[in-house]
Amino acid sequence: MATPKAPPNKGRVQDPDEGHVSTVYDVKKMTDAYTAHWQDQLKRRGSHTAEERAQRADEAGQVSDDYYNFVSPIYEHFWGQTFHYCPVAPGKGIQASMHDYDTMFAGLVGIKEGMRVLDVGCGVGGPARTIASETGCNVVGVTRNKWHIERGWQLTKEAGLEGQVEHVEADFMKLPFKADSFDAVYAFDALCYAPDVKDVYTEISRVLKPGGAFAFHDWVMTDKYDEANSAHRHIRNAIEFGNGIVNMPRLAHVRESLRAVGFEIKHDENMAWRSVRPWWYAPGGVIWYARGWEDFQRVLEMSPVVFWSRQWLLHVLVWLGLVPREALQMGYTMHACVRSVANGGKLDIFTPMWVMVCKKVGSTKGKVA
Numbered sequence: 001m002a003t004p005k006a007p008p009n010k011g012r013v014q015d016p017d018e019g020h021v022s023t024v025y026d027v028k029k030m031t032d033a034y035t036a037h038w039q040d041q042l043k044r045r046g047s048h049t050a051e052e053r054a055q056r057a058d059e060a061g062q063v064s065d066d067y068y069n070f071v072s073p074i075y076e077h078f079w080g081q082t083f084h085y086c087p088v089a090p091g092k093g094i095q096a097s098m099h100d101y102d103t104m105f106a107g108l109v110g111i112k113e114g115m116r117v118l119d120v121g122c123g124v125g126g127p128a129r130t131i132a133s134e135t136g137c138n139v140v141g142v143t144r145n146k147w148h149i150e151r152g153w154q155l156t157k158e159a160g161l162e163g164q165v166e167h168v169e170a171d172f173m174k175l176p177f178k179a180d181s182f183d184a185v186y187a188f189d190a191l192c193y194a195p196d197v198k199d200v201y202t203e204i205s206r207v208l209k210p211g212g213a214f215a216f217h218d219w220v221m222t223d224k225y226d227e228a229n230s231a232h233r234h235i236r237n238a239i240e241f242g243n244g245i246v247n248m249p250r251l252a253h254v255r256e257s258l259r260a261v262g263f264e265i266k267h268d269e270n271m272a273w274r275s276v277r278p279w280w281y282a283p284g285g286v287i288w289y290a291r292g293w294e295d296f297q298r299v300l301e302m303s304p305v306v307f308w309s310r311q312w313l314l315h316v317l318v319w320l321g322l323v324p325r326e327a328l329q330m331g332y333t334m335h336a337c338v339r340s341v342a343n344g345g346k347l348d349i350f351t352p353m354w355v356m357v358c359k360k361v362g363s364t365k366g367k368v369a
Contacts (some may be wrong), residue, residue, distance in 0.1 A: 031326035034066040035333070038241050053240075053247055057195035060246045061144060061171055064193045067244025068145045072124070074334060081126030081155055084189040084217060085341075085352040087275035093295030094282060101271075102130040105186070108267065108357055109215040111135050115183040118142070120172045120204060120216075121190020125152035125165060131186075132164040140182075142170045172200055177207045184213045189352060192219040197249045198257035205261050208360045214263060215357040217271065219243075221250045225349040235344045242336030251354065258358055267357035272345065279353070284342035302338050307331070 086101035113136030119128045122141025152167040194200040272279045281289035285303030290296040317323040344350025
């Protein structure tokens with residue numbers, strides 16, 4: 001495999017203290033761009049209609065792009081290079097659990113040395129680097145977000161994996177690859193951003209070789225979710241708003257869509273049930289479940305006491321004219337991001353880690369999209 005060429009750094013510099021990209025981060029611009037998609041949510045504080053959800057779905061790609069421009073540096077600060085939840089391993093914190101989980105996931109999928117593997121919605125490439133280094137496979141990661149492409153190449157170069165991990169800027173609804181060109185396809189916390197998961201499953205089937213494995217670890221509303229329950233609807237809406245998702249998929253629709261596209265489901269499990277501690281302890285800010293100082297610091301920063309103290313301080317700084325008012329909205333959006341998933345997890349109506357491993361049945365003919 002030829003060594004891919006990384007794009008040049010476009011004026012962004014490495015922050016030696018935090019280890020993530022420092023950019024000309026315009027809080028007002030980034031916040032306004034994202035919240036413009038959610039005026040209904042902001043006006044009614046967590047309630048939007050099916051019609052509004054459908055309208056927002058028409059611009060799903062732009063919604064997710066604006067969201068990750070908005071939150072990626074924050075995500076990397078809290079979660080490191082891997083932007084997904086995972087079951088918490090015995091005696092381990094979040095980061096160590098993630099590495100172990102990604103390695104286990106690769107084994108579950110059947111990824112082996114020399115395989116050409118597609119990572120759909122790869123973010124900055126944390127799982128791709130783990131899976132490539134642990135298995136010896138070659139991973140092509142796709143994301144439409146330019147920040148992720150730039151940062152991903154930087155981290156891949158630092159890891160010495162430029163010959164195994166490639167970052168491609170593309171929309172996963174229109175993959176720029178020939179039919180039947182990958183031995184396996186996987187995704188972490190990404191397919192839920194599609195306006196309808198059936199459409200992205202169809203596109204994945206096109207590029208996957210017959211008999212190949214397609215697996216995902218993704219966000220769903222479980223079978224316990226009740227659309228007639230206003231509290232359940234409020235949590236779903238808050239998850240969508242706080243995480244840039246236009247149409248949170250429901251588990252039944254996920255299964256129906258996979259079968260309709262022609263996938264055979266081989267493994268079907270909520271990995272949250274494997275966690276030795278509640279998976280939602282970090283977004284819920286429940287510090288007594290933390291393990292180790294680094295884990296404790298991350299969870300403490302997401303605790304209600306620290307959040308409301310930070311927001312109070314921001315109110316003062318806004319009043320003094322030292323920070324833009326949009327910094328407050330950023331804080332409230334991040335609060336919706338973490339509290340909504342924790343609330344959904346506590347009720348078991350939502351999980352960010354439903355795993356399905358599927359086999360592509362039959363063949364697909366097609367051309368480059």
